[in-house]
Amino acid sequence: MPQEIIEVAFELPSMEVVSYLCKGCGLCVTHCPQKCIEFSDQFNELGYKYAQYKGEGCTGCGICFYCCPEPGAIKVYKKVRE
């Protein structure tokens, strides 16, 4: 898949839950092999306790992205070999 390449300032690999698009189904939390996603204590504007990245442990495997039913709720960032 030809993925977009962007410049980032955070550590790679990494993942991001776009909190206002998350419906809190928990499938990413369940299926992440590294167990590096958790539920937030906060409710988002949709009324769900959204998932969030623990901040470390992501291997960029993309499993969370494919397990997530929402088109735009998860982004996974991988290091590009230069």
Add this chain to the structure above:
Amino acid sequence: MKASVLQKPKAFYDKFERKGGSQLETTHYCPGCGHGILHKLIAEALADFDMADRTILISPVGCSVFAYYYFDTGNIQVAHGRAPAVATGLKRVHHNGIVISYQGDGDLAAIGGDEILQAANRGENITVFFVNNAIYGMTGGQMAPTTLVGQKTTTSPYGRKPENEGYPIRMSEIIATLEAPVYVERTALIDFKTINRTKRAVRKALQNQIENKGFSFIEVLSPCPTGWKMTPPDSQKWIEQNMIPYFPLKVFKDISDSATPFTYTDRTYSDSEVLNILGLSQLGERKKVDQSFLENFPTQNMKIAGFGGQGVLSAGVVMAACAMNENLEVSWIPSYGPEMRGGTANCSVILSHHRIGSPLTTNPNVLIVMNTPSLDAFEDDVVKDGLIIVNSSIVDREVKRKDVDVIYIPLTEIASRLGVVAAANMVCLGAYLEYTKIMDYKLLYDTIPIALKKKSLIDLNIKAVDEGVKYIREHYPRS
């Protein structure tokens, strides 16, 4: 640092404007719903194949009725269960399009059971994604054709009972028994392994269509946490423990590699080609006809009757065509409905200079009877001073009416002397025109070919006309 981003595929709209309301970036699907996952896999494949512009996606009836909110493709929403028929119509118009029929279990396996089977059987060059979640989600959790035995739904509150509802239907297995489909697989959306397998199946099914290989069918076991009243993770476990044992994950058929691709030829036709194909190019200009002939033409209300096979209907067609060529108005109608009686085949033919009203000659002024039942059936209907032409070879009685003109002519004998019994009808038309003089009998020569399947018999039929004329000249000479 440079990063590659795995994110919302480009074949989705950026914002789901058609959805309306304030949430323009989320779907309408419930948390944990499998539709969202499958949507993502399809959108990603369309983007990667650069096919979104060529794609027409069908939104069915069911939870995925709003698929058109999301896919940046051509979109069409259809009636419940009819997506494969609509897909057929779309694909038969745009061979180059990528047509996706996306359907749920009620839509595909219940109300649309025939449409999917027949589209599969025709081997339509389309891709079908079948979301099997064993329940009707949209309408509030009713029983689906794939609902498991014992499974409670709002319309199987005591659990599905085979004695009342039958067993859950295995669509992939059924589709795979058909000759035409090239690729049939059942996958699931319960973990990364099965989702990844689904991702590959989606791509292969679309690739098959891109390569014009034919019909691909992917059944996807998909969680419906809301309908099943479970958490999303539990609903995935439920599929594993309950659905997969009954609906095994498997490639049921794959002849993609050996399938002969469809070839499509699109060409345009010139007007002269069109007219030629429609049989209209030889008609030429209308004949110039003497106006006094038309004005003095006595309207002929004809009934021609006999056994099937005596050429009754074709005699009528030849006579009508002959008169039409002389610019008369004509109509021909075979025996039909209440007109059919007495075990005869018959037709009504009207020849007139005037506009023709009813094409049915209930009271003919010309009756041609090729057999006795026809005379029995229609003798009384003839108008006073009308003409009855009797095939005396077969009709075994005389006309009882005294107020009509009658010709007895052994049509069948004359025709059989020529070697073609079936030409009795043409003997008759020759006799009719020679006797009545309403038109030159030679005009029949040009119209005989239109009613004859065997063109080799044209000359014989023309001879038959001449024989009819000869008989009249000998036996019914006009003073």
Add this chain to the structure above:
Amino acid sequence: MQRELIKGNEAVIKGALLAGCSHYFGYPITPASEIAQAAAYYFPLLGGTFVQAESEIAAINMVYGASGAGARVMTASSGPGLSLKQEGISYLAGAQLPCVIVDVMRAGPGLGNIWPEQGDYNQMVKGGGHGNYKNIVLAPNSAQEMCDLTILAFDLADQYLNPCVVLTDAYIGQMMEPVEFPSTRKQAPYKEWALYADDKTKSNLVTSIFMNTHLLEEHNFKLQDKYNEIQRTEVRYELLNADDADIVLIGYGIVSRILLNVMENFRANGKKVGLLRPITLFPFPIDIIGNMAQKGVNFLVAELSNGQMVDDVRLAVNGKSDVYLYSRMGGAVPSVKDIEEALSQYI
């Protein structure tokens, strides 16, 4: 051009092909099967598509797909088939998709029989499926009109983005008459709203779903505006000997042919009888009937049904004169004499 002696049912197909129709989807049913047979023969020869669908329902939905894809497309059937197609026709009307539907009427209800009737008037003219819609309905009474009105049907369907029905009967379909065909083939027009499976049209959406009640009401009002415009501009009829008529006969299809003889015979006897033959059933010739009623003209409506069109006549007359019904059913077609006897009671 010289005329071809041809059956009405076959003239439909030649007319359709000359109108630029490229796709035919149908299911066999007597007495409409000859249309499917002619389509099966001719469409492939001109690069078109004929598919014998698995059902009437599938056929009309194939029409929906091909119409959504921008093609000129048609189907044909008879009463029992049209009953099944009503779902699809409602969707076509709702999604504003043009198509041509030929109904060669037979006798009902239920399986009835295969002889001619006009009992489909209500289901084709008044809508027939669910929702607030109408079909444009044309009623040929000759083989020539089977061709001409089929061609017109494609143009009206595309102009108004609406299903257009050619409502006919077994007699008109089975009868052979001379037909003069056009000598050029029309091209199906490009439709900006349709799905051509390309980047230019991918933002198009063909749909009949409007979840928002206001939007659906707006959509319905838009449809009604369209039907009103059709009523204003597309009424077609044939009116004979009406100027001095005391009573005007009204009938369509095969009945109008019989009525022509009735009128001529009465005129020959000095009786002031006229004839109105609606060519469009929707839009119905309301104004002309209303105007005549205003002048005190009475009407005898002859129908091969229990009296379906007569309701529209009564609405147009609005109580201003007398409306009589001559009704036959079950496939029984009246003779000229039958109707003459009925008419003599009112004259």
